[in-house]
Amino acid sequence: MNSQKDSKIHGIEKYHHFDDSHDSDVTGQLKSVYADWADAYDDDNDNKLGTVSQPTTVAMLTRHCGDSEAQIMDVGCGTGLVGLHLQRAGFKHYDGTDISAEMMAHAKTRGYRKLLDLNPGEQLAADESTYDAVLCVGVFTHGHLGPEGFDELIRIAKPGGLICFTVNEGVWDEAHFDEAIEAHAQNAVWRVLEQSKLDYMVNEGVQAWYITAQKLG
Numbered sequence: 001m002n003s004q005k006d007s008k009i010h011g012i013e014k015y016h017h018f019d020d021s022h023d024s025d026v027t028g029q030l031k032s033v034y035a036d037w038a039d040a041y042d043d044d045n046d047n048k049l050g051t052v053s054q055p056t057t058v059a060m061l062t063r064h065c066g067d068s069e070a071q072i073m074d075v076g077c078g079t080g081l082v083g084l085h086l087q088r089a090g091f092k093h094y095d096g097t098d099i100s101a102e103m104m105a106h107a108k109t110r111g112y113r114k115l116l117d118l119n120p121g122e123q124l125a126a127d128e129s130t131y132d133a134v135l136c137v138g139v140f141t142h143g144h145l146g147p148e149g150f151d152e153l154i155r156i157a158k159p160g161g162l163i164c165f166t167v168n169e170g171v172w173d174e175a176h177f178d179e180a181i182e183a184h185a186q187n188a189v190w191r192v193l194e195q196s197k198l199d200y201m202v203n204e205g206v207q208a209w210y211i212t213a214q215k216l217g
């Protein structure tokens with residue numbers, strides 16, 4: 001990426017220029033993108049991208065979990081749009097974690113019990129088998145997180161707990177998400193309850209896979 005060009009663009013433009021193929025410090029670049037975009041993210045989410053992943057994922061959760069007392073973790077919570085929809089759906093106990101402090105600063109008013117800093121590649125700040133549901137919305141996408149990220153979501157879910165996530169259609173084949181999901185099913189790590197390809201960023205014509213899996217064991 002051209003750093004001179006990079007310094008002149010901000011917010012959603014910087015996100016659109018984000019290119020994980022040339023820079024060895026992809027994580028640093030990603031954190032810089034979100035630090036720059038945090039203040040405008042919600043407005044761009046609704047009005048530029050037309051992103052519908054947050055309500056669609058929470059609706060998927062409610063099809064499998066009707067317990068408003070469920071303990072929920074939102075991984076990659078960003079500004080807390082998922083929390084907003086969890087609150088509207090009546091869920092009372094949800095935590096969030098993200099690699100971007102600037103994004104999470106906006107989540108403080110959205111009902112999260114705890115907002116936890118996350119260092120990419122490190123364990124989530126939660127014990128094994130803690131949550132009834134683990135959500136991860138908008139994170140399995142270009143340059144963010146690959147299927148290796150499933151391990152931590154599974155670790156912090158309770159046996160019988162739900163793991164609800166989106167995968168951008170643009171990374172589905174190249175990162176072999178379908179094979180990773182199937183491998184966990186074959187190894188009796190989880191059981192897939194729902195898998196649908198639906199709208200994701202409507203104004204960009206992008207869809208995602210929406211998946212709910214149940215941790216076994």
Ligand SMILES: C[S@@+](CC[C@H](N)C(=O)[O-])C[C@H]1O[C@@H](n2cnc3c(N)ncnc32)[C@H](O)[C@@H]1O
Binds near residue numbers: 053121
């Ligand atoms: C497209 S935003 C989605 C935010 C929120 N979930 C939503 O739906 O509005 C992606 C978020 O993932 C975070 N992120 C990127 N890499 C991550 C990782 N390895 N683990 C957790 N979060 C990550 C970013 O900081 C950003 O807040």
